[in-house]
Amino acid sequence: MTPSEIQSIKQRFGIIGNAPSLNYAIQVAAQVAPTDMTVLITGESGSGKESFSKIIHALSPRKHGQFIAINCGAIPEGTIDSELFGHEKGSFTGAQEARKGYFEVTNGGTIFLDEIGEMPLGTQARLLRVLENGEFIRVGSSKVQKTDVRVVAATNVNLLDAVREGRFREDLYYRLNTVPITVPPLRERGDDIYLLFRKFATDFSDRYRVKPINLTPDAVQELQRFRFPGNIRQLKNVAEQMSVLETDREVDARRLRNYLPADQSSRLPMLVHAAGAATDGAGNAYSERDLLYKVLFDMRRDMTDLKKLVLDLAGGGRPHEAQELLRQNSHLFSSVNVAPYEGGAAARPLRQPSPENGSNEYILHSRDLTVDDSAEYEEEAQRVEDIPHETEEETLSLEAKEKEMIIKALKKHNNKRKYAAHDLGISERTLYRKLKQYDLEQA
Ligand SMILES: Nc1ncnc2c1ncn2[C@@H]1O[C@H](COP(=O)(O)OP(=O)(O)O)[C@@H](O)[C@H]1O
Numbered sequence: 001m002t003p004s005e006i007q008s009i010k011q012r013f014g015i016i017g018n019a020p021s022l023n024y025a026i027q028v029a030a031q032v033a034p035t036d037m038t039v040l041i042t043g044e045s046g047s048g049k050e051s052f053s054k055i056i057h058a059l060s061p062r063k064h065g066q067f068i069a070i071n072c073g074a075i076p077e078g079t080i081d082s083e084l085f086g087h088e089k090g091s092f093t094g095a096q097e098a099r100k101g102y103f104e105v106t107n108g109g110t111i112f113l114d115e116i117g118e119m120p121l122g123t124q125a126r127l128l129r130v131l132e133n134g135e136f137i138r139v140g141s142s143k144v145q146k147t148d149v150r151v152v153a154a155t156n157v158n159l160l161d162a163v164r165e166g167r168f169r170e171d172l173y174y175r176l177n178t179v180p181i182t183v184p185p186l187r188e189r190g191d192d193i194y195l196l197f198r199k200f201a202t203d204f205s206d207r208y209r210v211k212p213i214n215l216t217p218d219a220v221q222e223l224q225r226f227r228f229p230g231n232i233r234q235l236k237n238v239a240e241q242m243s244v245l246e247t248d249r250e251v252d253a254r255r256l257r258n259y260l261p262a263d264q265s266s267r268l269p270m271l272v273h274a275a276g277a278a279t280d281g282a283g284n285a286y287s288e289r290d291l292l293y294k295v296l297f298d299m300r301r302d303m304t305d306l307k308k309l310v311l312d313l314a315g316g317g318r319p320h321e322a323q324e325l326l327r328q329n330s331h332l333f334s335s336v337n338v339a340p341y342e343g344g345a346a347a348r349p350l351r352q353p354s355p356e357n358g359s360n361e362y363i364l365h366s367r368d369l370t371v372d373d374s375a376e377y378e379e380e381a382q383r384v385e386d387i388p389h390e391t392e393e394e395t396l397s398l399e400a401k402e403k404e405m406i407i408k409a410l411k412k413h414n415n416k417r418k419y420a421a422h423d424l425g426i427s428e429r430t431l432y433r434k435l436k437q438y439d440l441e442q443a
């Protein structure tokens, strides 16, 4: 494939960047497209997997057939078989009519199965069968039917880990992985980071009718050093927030840092995202306090695990490793200090926003939560002994808050779980689980 052919694919599908790893992934997609081979696209969340599925379909002889994208993580376990393979009338409560599944409807086309790692084991068995010989059976039927569908799957997790843990069928893994495409994470794309930033800054300046944000050289460096755990989706969010919030269109490294969470490996980009949602002016949007809680939920899990580990190390005669672990994760522990132990009293921001940062409140606070305050870990180390009771209390009060937030999110979105889950920064599957856990299924 010539460089200009790759270039024209990028143009057609709106893909920005020149990183060799990106070009290679595009080349593989274009080469495999005309075949009927199954493709597995692997890449971190937000790295741009979706475009690859579109390239494969559009450059294949199936291009006039249907293309359906299905997020396996978003369909409840109880209905996914019927969605994919259809069902007969009366096959389960509520099945008043027979219904065709996607594999039947898309005959002659392509199905994109996103988040394939979330597919339940039973569905995996059905999928394997349809991949092997094109056969499927509607739920509640015994009639074997045939279909001709090309499958492109995507995952943001290492499926082999899932195989090892028994959550993903090994035979299916190898069947899907006939042709692997690896979408590189943004942090490995070098100059593309700034290229993408400028593209997004221009797009948003058009949309909001403002001058585009311009980065000073030190800010460009800062941007390229950042790890971007949320990849291009996160970069886009950052560009959008800056376009809206910055009054001075010339942004230096110091100001840019307000948008880049200090702990690059944490899940805080979710908050950056949430902050955008909070300011979108939708009636009863989340308060700043809610946002703090949201971050805390994410961190709670990490923290509980971490605390156990620290205790194990300390108890196992490895105090230095325990200390080191605490130091590395001091951001998690310092965040505990703003946790709502007081039970009900409003969480108070760690630091008031300075006047010059007026409009950046949310972002500032999120940074405050992650500030790498090494003084804190010593204090925390002293408290290691108290951990068991502390964790329990904290869990209880956080759970109450979590429940409250779920109810709030559902209300805000008129009980549309999809949007509520999105707003909460969790998958729909997780939301279903939590609704069950908190006995909120009627909500
Ligand atoms: N190379 C790229 N150039 C421009 N935009 C991109 C690029 N890659 C991803 N995007 C954009 O980033 C966002 C996230 O991409 P998406 O395909 O949804 O990620 P994933 O499915 O891997 O989580 C989308 O808005 C997408 O349009």
Ligand SMILES: [Mg+2]
Residues within 6 Å of the ligand: 049, 050, 114
């Ligand atoms: Mg996706």
